[in-house]
Amino acid sequence: WRNPSCNGKLPPGSMGFPFLGETLQFFSPNTSSDIPPFIKQRMKRYGPIFKTNLVGRPVVVSTDPELNYFIFQQEGQVFQSWYPDTFTEIFGRQNVGSLHGFMYKYLKNLVLNLFGPESLKKMLPEVEQAACTTLEKWSCEDSVELKEATARMIFDLTAKKLISYDSTKASENLRENFVAFIQGLISFPLDVPGTAYHKCLQGRKRAMKMLKNMLQERRGMQRKEQNDFFDYVIEELKKEGTVLTEAIALDLMFVLLFASFETTSLALTYAIKLLSNHPLVLKQLQEEHEAILKRREDPNSGITWKEYKSMTFTFQFINETVRLANIVPGIFRKTLRDINFKGYTIPAGWAVMVCPPAVHLNPAKYQDPLAFNPWRWEGVELNGASKHFMAFGGGMRFCVGTDFTKVQMAIFLHSLVTKCRWRPVKGGNIVRTPGLQFPNGFHVQIMEKDQSKQDPEFINTN
Numbered sequence: 001w002r003n004p005s006c007n008g009k010l011p012p013g014s015m016g017f018p019f020l021g022e023t024l025q026f027f028s029p030n031t032s033s034d035i036p037p038f039i040k041q042r043m044k045r046y047g048p049i050f051k052t053n054l055v056g057r058p059v060v061v062s063t064d065p066e067l068n069y070f071i072f073q074q075e076g077q078v079f080q081s082w083y084p085d086t087f088t089e090i091f092g093r094q095n096v097g098s099l100h101g102f103m104y105k106y107l108k109n110l111v112l113n114l115f116g117p118e119s120l121k122k123m124l125p126e127v128e129q130a131a132c133t134t135l136e137k138w139s140c141e142d143s144v145e146l147k148e149a150t151a152r153m154i155f156d157l158t159a160k161k162l163i164s165y166d167s168t169k170a171s172e173n174l175r176e177n178f179v180a181f182i183q184g185l186i187s188f189p190l191d192v193p194g195t196a197y198h199k200c201l202q203g204r205k206r207a208m209k210m211l212k213n214m215l216q217e218r219r220g221m222q223r224k225e226q227n228d229f230f231d232y233v234i235e236e237l238k239k240e241g242t243v244l245t246e247a248i249a250l251d252l253m254f255v256l257l258f259a260s261f262e263t264t265s266l267a268l269t270y271a272i273k274l275l276s277n278h279p280l281v282l283k284q285l286q287e288e289h290e291a292i293l294k295r296r297e298d299p300n301s302g303i304t305w306k307e308y309k310s311m312t313f314t315f316q317f318i319n320e321t322v323r324l325a326n327i328v329p330g331i332f333r334k335t336l337r338d339i340n341f342k343g344y345t346i347p348a349g350w351a352v353m354v355c356p357p358a359v360h361l362n363p364a365k366y367q368d369p370l371a372f373n374p375w376r377w378e379g380v381e382l383n384g385a386s387k388h389f390m391a392f393g394g395g396m397r398f399c400v401g402t403d404f405t406k407v408q409m410a411i412f413l414h415s416l417v418t419k420c421r422w423r424p425v426k427g428g429n430i431v432r433t434p435g436l437q438f439p440n441g442f443h444v445q446i447m448e449k450d451q452s453k454q455d456p457e458f459i460n461t462n
């Protein structure tokens with residue numbers, strides 16, 4: 001256990017206890033935004049590349065920029081996407097199987113079609129409408145829990161876009177099944193009634209059943225306009241020699257709905273928390289958005305693509321938010337053959353974990369790394385990934401939802417800072433396990449600007 005076989009020199013590190021490895025230390029909760037203590041201590045003791053054992057698997061953790069780069073560039077050649085076995089169970093075999101090789105490319109193109117610039121351009125009015133309606137609704141309530149409420153807004157929008165699902169008209173709540181699914185996602189994999197893991201699998205099962213029913217219903221319909229994911233899938237399934245199957249399409253649907261609403265709602269909630277504590281950032285953000293409104297010839301028109309593209313400070317703000325949020329604390333791969341790197345050998349079949357928090361909080365690259373400073377992105381390329389920025393991954397598997405997330409965040413922030421004031425009511429503290437969580441939510445009171453002018457407790461500059 002302690003000395004795994006290797007045709008060379010393994011990186012330094014500890015394999016922990018038999019079976020458990022260092023899994024418990026890795027998942028142990030902490031409340032800071034710094035590099036997770038598990039990683040930080042080992043970096044200090046062993047250097048930037050070290051070995052460990054997580055969820056029953058030998059893993060090499062990389063906090064080394066060159067090794068990270070190598071891992072992202074060699075995707076499919078030397079490394080392959082890999083997530084723990086419980087994830088395979090949970091996300092469906094079709095998904096995991098189909099995320100490699102030929103099928104993978106096909107699916108990626110399909111998703112890029114749905115969330116590429118052309119689709120996003122058309123989506124702007126819908127996203128703005130959703131943000132405005134949501135804010136209006138929130139301003140009638142005494143307090144809104146932002147994590148849950150933004151998740152609802154984003155889920156409804158994504159589900160409408162992907163499968164024309166309308167939560168107000170549906171008999172069963174699709175989102176609730178996803179919530180049960182997420183709550184047990186990182187839990188001990190014991191599938192007996194009552195456990196979080198069991199609820200997670202049940203949530204997935206029910207959501208999949210709903211999606212399957214919807215797809216089947218749709219197959220029997222004649223639709224005038226073909227504009228969502230189901231329309232696309234039905235067309236593809238009709239083609240002769242297609243590689244797509246109904247099972248693959250449904251698994252992919254599930255992953256897209258999951259990936260979109262959990263990540264973006266965390267990012268938005270974290271963004272509003274940061275904004276509440278940084279009045280100068282809020283001021284500049286507000287100035288950028290007020291200026292857009294002032295320049296507009298027709299005051300009744302919505303945000304145009306050109307206006308969206310001009311939101312430079314907003315994009316700096318979003319990058320800085322996701323740098324500090326570290327929503328994805330580890331990116332996993334499996335080695336396909338022995339790899340020699342900087343004098344160490346990583347044996348074939350081992351897992352490697354790239355650790356974005358160690359990259360994003362590296363004091364050699366980010367001055368005062370824990371400070372929230374969107375201006376540090378001035379003049380820096382804001383799209384894509386680099387050796388020092390990988391909140392959305394890197395290389396071939398770079399997140400296909402990045403632009404979709406940015407559209408949703410930027411448009412929501414636009415409506416928030418131009419139309420509303422808000423004040424934190426309670427919660428807002430974070431825990432990392434090691435994924436970001438708001439254990440008590442983040443409750444805020446929101447008011448339309450003119451209603452709250454007299455109240456100095458409300459945040460917003462003018």
Ligand code: HEM
Pocket residue numbers: 081099108111115255256259260261263264267322327328331332390391392393394396397398399400401402404405
């Ligand atoms: C703040 C929001 C988001 C963050 C931080 C995020 C982060 C990431 C990261 C780090 C990866 C790379 C995983 C890897 O290399 O193994 C990834 C991949 C992916 N993301 Fe996102 N994501 C976000 C939003 C979204 C959204 C809105 C969607 C849905 C449209 C989405 C769909 C995907 C998919 C399908 C992949 C797999 C791509 C592939 O394997 O090529 N993500 N994301």
